[in-house]
Amino acid sequence: MQSADVGEVIKTARRIKDGDIYSWYDEWYKEANRILGLAEKWEKEGHATSASEAYFRATTYFQSAGFYMLAPQDRDRARDCRKRSRATFLKAIEAYPNITYVEIPYGDVVIPGYLAKSEKTGNKAPIVIVNTGFDGSAEDSFNGVAWAAMKRGYDCLVFEGPGQGELFMEKDLYFRHDWEVVGKAVLDYVETLPGVNHDKIVYLGVSMGGYLAPRVAAFDDRIDVLVVNSGLFKLYECAFRIFPDDVT
Known part of the structure; x- marks a missing residue:
């Protein structure tokens, strides 16, 4: 699209x-x-x-x-x-009747996201979970991944966690180092979805999500394939290049 x-x-x-x-x-x-x-x-x-x-x-x-x-x-x-x-x-x-807005239980709030069902029918579909990054949103994650996933027979779930999008802007919830807690909530939700092959879960981390996604995979064996697309190998070094030497 x-x-x-x-x-x-x-x-x-x-x-x-x-x-x-x-x-x-x-x-x-x-x-x-x-x-x-x-x-x-x-x-x-x-x-x-x-x-x-x-x-x-x-x-x-x-x-x-x-x-x-x-x-x-x-x-x-x-x-x-x-x-x-x-x-x-x-x-x-x-x-698009195969695309729906979803709310994933997370403590006292919900994690907003979108679920896109595969354009192919038949057997249960594998699913791609998209973890956006520092300043991403569920909407731009959807445009970046979901359309391609659907055409290739995958369901796709994109979401915004704490520190991102709605939870940051409206709920004042910030990033947490133990992102596996967020990932667990998302994976628990995926397990409730009908028509999904729960043995074929792909977890994709984009931008800062490339750091967050491996933390989820390290603590949760429900992920079958981990894809890390951070764009940066050393976030710390890149972030501190903008500061004078006497600060770093």
Whole structure:
């Protein structure tokens, strides 16, 4: 599924002032709302496919708008973008009965995510669990992995844990070093899913998830295949390169 349009991206990027994060926010927010308007128009006119595609693109653009809104004074902007990106994604998947929003029990809260069922029918499907990273979301994880997984006969579950997305923005829950606790909650949920081959569970960690996923696998033998796609071999060294020598 196309979650962005090259022409829209280039047009928006050209309007952004170099080095200005608020210009970045303004232009992506405007484009997201423009595409959202088209999606709503096409939905009313009965063009379900075109509307769904536009909702997917609006999701990406709202997420892009909020990406650099990290300072405390920008938190309301970040929350607004996150809520809008989730709302548009939920509208987009209405056209796909095999994709559902899910809530995974986790202590006193729930872990939000999406479950995509394989496009192939027949035997129980293997499942790919996608663990996003430091600033990822369930929506961009879905676009990055789930479509490809479904076409190849896999079910796919993407989620946001503490320190990520909704649990960070709305619940003030932060990353935990013992991520295997989060992984256990997700794997316990997967075991309740019908139509899944529970002997063929793939756990994929992307970006910072490339650190988190091995912790889950180290403590839980229900994972059949572990895929680590962190992009970094030594996160500590990369993080501290930005600091002066007298600090590190």
